[in-house]
Amino acid sequence: MTAALARPKRKNPLARTRLPLAAPSARSRTAHGLTLAAAEGRFALQVCADCLTVVYPPRDACPSCLSPRLPFRDVDPHGMLVSETTVRVSPETYFRERAPWRVGLVKLDVGPMVLAHLHGDAREGAGVRLALKLDRNGAPVMFALPENDTPDMADDPELREMTCDPKFRRVLITDGRNSVGQAMARACVEAGAAIIFVGVSDPWKPFAGDEALRVLKPVEVVPLDLTDSESVNELAAQNGARVDIIINTADHVRAGGIVDSKGVTTARESMELRYFGLLRLAQAFGPVMRQRGADGVNAASAFVNLLSIYALTNWPAYGTFSTVEAACLSAAQNMRAELRSGGIKVINVFSGPLETEWFQALPPPKVAPAALAKAVIDALRRGSEDVFVGEVAQDVRARLEVNPKALERELGE
Amino acid sequence: MIPTGGVRRGYDGVFACTPVSIPYRRFSINSAHWWIGRALRELLNGAGLRPTDIDGLSVSSFTLSPDTAIGLTQHFGLSPRWLDHIPLGGASGIVALRRAARAVQAGDADLVACVAGDTNHVDSFRKTLTNFSRFAQDAVYPYGAGGANASFALITKNYMNRYGARREDFGKLCVAQRENALRFPHALMKTPLSLDAYMTARPIADPIHLYDCVMPCAGAEAFLVCREDTARSLAVAGVRVLATIERHNAFADDPVQIRGGWAKDVDDLWAMSGVAPNDIDFVETYDDYPVISMMQFEDLGFCAKGEGPDFVRGHSFTHDGDFPHNTSGGQLSVGQAGAAGGYLGLIEALRQLTGTALGGQVADAKIGLVSGFGMINYDRGLASGAAVLARAA
Numbered sequence: 001m002t003a004a005l006a007r008p009k010r011k012n013p014l015a016r017t018r019l020p021l022a023a024p025s026a027r028s029r030t031a032h033g034l035t036l037a038a039a040e041g042r043f044a045l046q047v048c049a050d051c052l053t054v055v056y057p058p059r060d061a062c063p064s065c066l067s068p069r070l071p072f073r074d075v076d077p078h079g080m081l082v083s084e085t086t087v088r089v090s091p092e093t094y095f096r097e098r099a100p101w102r103v104g105l106v107k108l109d110v111g112p113m114v115l116a117h118l119h120g121d122a123r124e125g126a127g128v129r130l131a132l133k134l135d136r137n138g139a140p141v142m143f144a145l146p147e148n149d150t151p152d153m154a155d156d157p158e159l160r161e162m163t164c165d166p167k168f169r170r171v172l173i174t175d176g177r178n179s180v181g182q183a184m185a186r187a188c189v190e191a192g193a194a195i196i197f198v199g200v201s202d203p204w205k206p207f208a209g210d211e212a213l214r215v216l217k218p219v220e221v222v223p224l225d226l227t228d229s230e231s232v233n234e235l236a237a238q239n240g241a242r243v244d245i246i247i248n249t250a251d252h253v254r255a256g257g258i259v260d261s262k263g264v265t266t267a268r269e270s271m272e273l274r275y276f277g278l279l280r281l282a283q284a285f286g287p288v289m290r291q292r293g294a295d296g297v298n299a300a301s302a303f304v305n306l307l308s309i310y311a312l313t314n315w316p317a318y319g320t321f322s323t324v325e326a327a328c329l330s331a332a333q334n335m336r337a338e339l340r341s342g343g344i345k346v347i348n349v350f351s352g353p354l355e356t357e358w359f360q361a362l363p364p365p366k367v368a369p370a371a372l373a374k375a376v377i378d379a380l381r382r383g384s385e386d387v388f389v390g391e392v393a394q395d396v397r398a399r400l401e402v403n404p405k406a407l408e409r410e411l412g413e
Numbered sequence: 414m415i416p417t418g419g420v421r422r423g424y425d426g427v428f429a430c431t432p433v434s435i436p437y438r439r440f441s442i443n444s445a446h447w448w449i450g451r452a453l454r455e456l457l458n459g460a461g462l463r464p465t466d467i468d469g470l471s472v473s474s475f476t477l478s479p480d481t482a483i484g485l486t487q488h489f490g491l492s493p494r495w496l497d498h499i500p501l502g503g504a505s506g507i508v509a510l511r512r513a514a515r516a517v518q519a520g521d522a523d524l525v526a527c528v529a530g531d532t533n534h535v536d537s538f539r540k541t542l543t544n545f546s547r548f549a550q551d552a553v554y555p556y557g558a559g560g561a562n563a564s565f566a567l568i569t570k571n572y573m574n575r576y577g578a579r580r581e582d583f584g585k586l587c588v589a590q591r592e593n594a595l596r597f598p599h600a601l602m603k604t605p606l607s608l609d610a611y612m613t614a615r616p617i618a619d620p621i622h623l624y625d626c627v628m629p630c631a632g633a634e635a636f637l638v639c640r641e642d643t644a645r646s647l648a649v650a651g652v653r654v655l656a657t658i659e660r661h662n663a664f665a666d667d668p669v670q671i672r673g674g675w676a677k678d679v680d681d682l683w684a685m686s687g688v689a690p691n692d693i694d695f696v697e698t699y700d701d702y703p704v705i706s707m708m709q710f711e712d713l714g715f716c717a718k719g720e721g722p723d724f725v726r727g728h729s730f731t732h733d734g735d736f737p738h739n740t741s742g743g744q745l746s747v748g749q750a751g752a753a754g755g756y757l758g759l760i761e762a763l764r765q766l767t768g769t770a771l772g773g774q775v776a777d778a779k780i781g782l783v784s785g786f787g788m789i790n791y792d793r794g795l796a797s798g799a800a801v802l803a804r805a806a
Contacts, residue, residue, distance in 0.1 A: 023555060024543065024550075024554050024555045024558060025555075026543070026550050026554075027550065027551050028547050028550065028551050030551075031551040031552075056552070057547075057548045057551050057791055058551055082571060082668055082669055083567040083568070083570045083571040083574070083669050084567070084570065085559070085563055085566035085567050085618045085621070086616075086618065086619045087557035087558075087559035087562075087563050087618045088615075088616050088617055088618060089559070089562065089617045089618070090557055090558045090559055091536075091539035091542065091558065091560070092539070092554075092558035094558075095558050095559075099557075101557040103556045103557045103559070103563060104567065105567050105571075105668070105669055105792060107668045113668055113669070113792055114552075115553055115567075115792060116556070117556060117557075124570075124574075125574075139555060141556070142552075142556075
């Protein structure tokens with residue numbers, strides 16, 4: 001049984017904050033097929049296209065027929081934990097600090113033997129299900145979970161090392177004026193976050209849901225205007241060392257393309273809030289979060305970007321909007337690289353149109369703010385890096401994989 | 414049908430001689446080149462040869478990077494017409510012997526110097542682990558980075574679960590080897606080991622405890638392979654090679670390793686040697702962890718699969734026991750000098766069979782078995798080999 005996490009005590013301000021150390025991160029290029037699956041929370045292994053042998057560790061030729069055609073495919077993650085050990089001595093500092101550390105050999109039902117990190121409730125001789133996780137370094141690892149969920153299983157220390165579970169963590173939601181920010185606050189309350197800072201620009205201006213937001217516990221409404229560097233820096237100066245997860249809910253949705261729009265005012269406003277706002281957040285909060293990546297139970301752990309799926313390919317009906325989202329996606333990739341050394345995950349949550357005022361004219365399917373919030377919490381709990389929420393996002397992603405040119409044409413018709 | 418089962422020729426007329434050991438050190442500020450060079454020098458001195466007399470060279474080392482055997486020819490001023498680099502870890506000694514023997518037998522070389530050596534700087538061990546293999550990098554090292562300790566912990570645990578081996582059984586082997594080591598001047602371990610100390614040692618990766626593990630160190634070993642007539646003209650004592658086997662990646666379908674490649678070739682080994690397990694006077698197994706010694710007893714025909722624990726309970730393993738085993742103390746007590754660990758048993762066997770043991774001499778040792786094992790590429794050791802050797806008449 002997993003011991004339930006205890007709420008962390010207030011930090012001794014005189015104590016040194018331990019520096020985050022990197023888990024071993026070297027992988028072959030082929031092994032990054034696992035990275036792709038892990039980023040999306042899928043369990044995929046190479047399956048030989050010629051003889052259907054399931055292959056692990058990742059190879060460049062099939063060990064049954066030498067075929068070079070070894071695509072990664074989702075496979076059944078169930079198997080049996082055959083042999084386990086507890087590593088107590090390791091030359092690698094990351095594991096020295098975390099010892100004792102359990103690992104074991106899992107015989108997968110689909111064939112291969114897999115060395116995996118072990119959840120505390122995974123037992124030798126019993127069934128387990130494997131999950132592909134991204135470790136603190138963003139590198140893919142195999143993780144053996146008990147066959148069925150167990151109480152408090154998310155609190156397992158080895159598992160929590162791979163995830164960004166909001167439980168007992170302190171979250172900053174950057175915009176509480178919109179329904180997405182408010183839904184996110186409610187979801188974080190339910191997920192057991194310790195403090196939920198909710199940024200509100202011009203707090204003296206009333207907004208829908210104002211009252212309901214302020215009465216939520218442990219929500220703390222804070223003044224925050226992402227278009228104002230001083231405002232962002234001030235919040236970071238006050239609370240930067242107490243923010244473990246940032247969820248950037250600022251949005252700026254405007255219909256219209258580029259050629260047929262007049263002037264650049266809308267585009268500039270949009271960039272100011274979305275792109276420069278993201279840069280301000282990253283610069284004000286990123287460095288201290290990166291330093292706090294190993295700061296105990298409530299170590300800094302994630303920066304969540306809510307992105308439109310049209311960041312991946314432009315939707316001319318919302319052409320400027322798509323362009324700005326693409327800029328934010330590119331910045332997020334950069335932030336991922338810069339925050340990796342601190343074990344901070346940058347999680348991109350892609351969705352199609354939301355069930356919000358600015359998408360009012362669009363037909364369904366649309367994503368309800370509560371559904372988006374749930375997807376964010378799930379992503380934090382799983383430690384995924386890329387999440388596609390709702391039918392439209394899934395559809396665009398699937399079509400991009402098959403033929404990006406067809407999608408580009410069709411979105412423009 | 415592809416024809417198989419070609420008849421193997423014996424190693425008639427081939428001698429392995431001049432066992433050389435450069436005393437191990439826990440850490441060294443010198444390079445692998447330095448260690449290998451020292452071993453080579455001592456080998457040549459022992460046989461009364463000059464560097465230019467050598468026309469064959471076989472090298473094994475983990476820490477020679479960026480060099481391989483070819484770089485050493487220039488480094489050492491050699492001009493061999495036969496050159497081999499054997500990156501097979503614990504199987505290196507056996508493989509070097511059998512390849513060199515064929516080269517000499519075929520006349521491709523007259524005098525092959527076989528050398529294995531490694532240095533051990535502070536932090537060398539971690540670096541070797543990090544870059545050990547692609548599978549290790551992708552699928553082993555990120556999992557606790559326990560190295561061979563963790564890999565063998567999983568193999569040992571499975572073996573215990575399956576065949577009822579107990580820690581005491583492994584301990585018995587370790588304690589006997591320590592007794593042997595106390596007589597062997599080069600052993601790094603100089604104090605007696607009791608079963609109690611073994612049992613209560615600190616855990617490393619359960620069920621592996623401290624005395625199940627070898628100590629990484631720096632050192633080198635070497636021997637010479639030549640024709641019988643060459644050996645006689647050099648006036649060096651030689652040992653005959655009765656049979657050898659080598660196998661890689663055997664039994665890939667066993668979920669966890671319970672046997673090595675020996676089990677596949679053991680009949681061939683004994684048939685070629687013309688002797689039987691009962692005729693063997695001593696056994697030198699590859700012993701980076703005691704479980705693998707137990708598997709070698711089974712897979713090389715001294716007992717059946719799964720009877721290893723009972724076999725250990727029923728025998729004594731010191732040099733004067735009823736089953737002399739790892740008579741110099743093995744890697745567990747002498748130390749593991751990288752690839753030289755794959756030579757340790759072979760070098761000891763050459764000494765036993767020429768009556769020149771530096772430690773406990775097995776009385777009237779006429780026939781010995783040496784086996785090698787190595788390269789945990791992913792979840793198991795891939796390379797295995799064995800040789801039956803006999804005292805020259």
